[in-house]
Amino acid sequence: MNWLNNLKQKSPKQRFLFILGLLIFCFYLVLAYLVSFWDDFPLEVSITRRRIFSGLLVLYATFRFYRLIQKEED
Template identity: 45%
Template sequence: MFNLETFKQKSPQQRFLFILGLVMFLFYMVLGSMLIFGTKLLSEFQPKYRIMLGCLLIVYGVIRFIRLMNQKPEE
């Protein structure tokens, strides 16, 4: 899955894109959690739609994270 040795061998551009991918994963997780558990965010929507959108964002973040971890190192 994640090997620290391959992370060290990556070029600076690949490392930057990897870290950016992790930041985006965290962004989707936090935004989805805020939609599900926060009552002030998008309060004009019905609660079931806020929860569905929050779950969708969390699932999308998990899919992005899995794809990021399963990348093959370029040779």
């Protein structure tokens, strides 16, 4: 019966929020990549701290994606 629920049309609000959630997920991944690999980073931060921060951004993006998928299944 769960697959029948997936065939139903979503409301425009639900579609918009889902797409917005995907865009935010992609934004955090791109931000993590930029922080980690940008050679001329404008802030004076050690490479180790930049990599730790980018790892945290990836974890947060993964968490947001997981919550987005869980919300869609409800």
